[in-house]
Amino acid sequence: MLLEQLGGGARANVYELACRTGLPLAVAKTAVWELAHRGAIDITPASVPISTVMEALRKSQPLTSSPVLLAGPDHAAKAAVIRSMTGSPPRELPPVAYGAVRLDEVELVLVAAPEAPADEEWPDxxxxxxxxxxAADLGRLEESVRIVDVLRRYSTPHVVAVDPDRFGGAPVDLVRSxxxxDERTDLVLARADDHESVRYLLLDALRAAQRSETEAA
Structure with missing residues (x-):
C-alpha cells in the first residue's frame, strides 16, 4: 500500500510519503526506513524542495494550530526562540526547524526559516x-532589511525583534529607520534565550495578525 502511495517508484523520501499519505512525519520516517531496510526502496539523498517540506509540516500539525514564521539571518537566534518556549531544541526538518507550544490558549507552531531563502521559496x-x-541582526543589516521587505511585499503581519545586548544604545528611531x-511595524527588544522576553514577542506577533485581520475586514 505504501509503495503504491509513493507512486510505485523505487526512490522516496520522508516528506513525499507524509504529503501523499497524510501520515505524521515521525510515522512516515519510520515507514520509509523500514521499506529501505527491506530493500523495497532507496532513500532519496538529494535535497527536497521547500514546498514539499512545508506541506509535510503543515499536514503533521493540528488544523487549529497557528504557524508563526521565524525569519532572520542568524539561525542560532531562531533556534533559541524555539528552545526558550518549548524547553527543548527545535526539531530539524531541513531546511527548516520547528517546535510547537501553547501560548495563552493558542497552539503555535514556530517555524525557523532558512537563513537566506531564495525568492521563489518565500511563497511556500x-x-x-x-x-x-x-530576528534582525544589526551586524547583517542588508539581509535583515531584505526579509522585512519580503514580508511587506507579501502582506504578512510581522514584528521585528532586536537583541538589546546588540542594540548598542542606538536611538530606537534610528534603528527603525x-x-x-513603517509606523505599523513594532520593533521589540527581546532576548532569544529568555522565556518571558520571547513570550511577549510572540504575543506581539499575534496582535499584529489580529490588527491585520481587523483592517482587512
Missing amino acids: LLRGVTSAVV ELGL
Whole structure:
C-alpha cells in the first residue's frame, strides 16, 4: 500500500510519503526506513524542495494550530526562540526547524526559516502562516532589511525583534529607520534565550495578525 502511495517508484523520501499519505512525519520516517531496510526502496539523498517540506509540516500539525514564521539571518537566534518556549531544541526538518507550544490558549507552531531563502521559496514559507517574527541582526543589516521587505511585499503581519545586548544604545528611531520599518511595524527588544522576553514577542506577533485581520475586514 505504501509503495503504491509513493507512486510505485523505487526512490522516496520522508516528506513525499507524509504529503501523499497524510501520515505524521515521525510515522512516515519510520515507514520509509523500514521499506529501505527491506530493500523495497532507496532513500532519496538529494535535497527536497521547500514546498514539499512545508506541506509535510503543515499536514503533521493540528488544523487549529497557528504557524508563526521565524525569519532572520542568524539561525542560532531562531533556534533559541524555539528552545526558550518549548524547553527543548527545535526539531530539524531541513531546511527548516520547528517546535510547537501553547501560548495563552493558542497552539503555535514556530517555524525557523532558512537563513537566506531564495525568492521563489518565500511563497511556500509564508503560505498559511499567522504572522512572522524577524530576528534582525544589526551586524547583517542588508539581509535583515531584505526579509522585512519580503514580508511587506507579501502582506504578512510581522514584528521585528532586536537583541538589546546588540542594540548598542542606538536611538530606537534610528534603528527603525535603518531597518526600513513603517509606523505599523513594532520593533521589540527581546532576548532569544529568555522565556518571558520571547513570550511577549510572540504575543506581539499575534496582535499584529489580529490588527491585520481587523483592517482587512
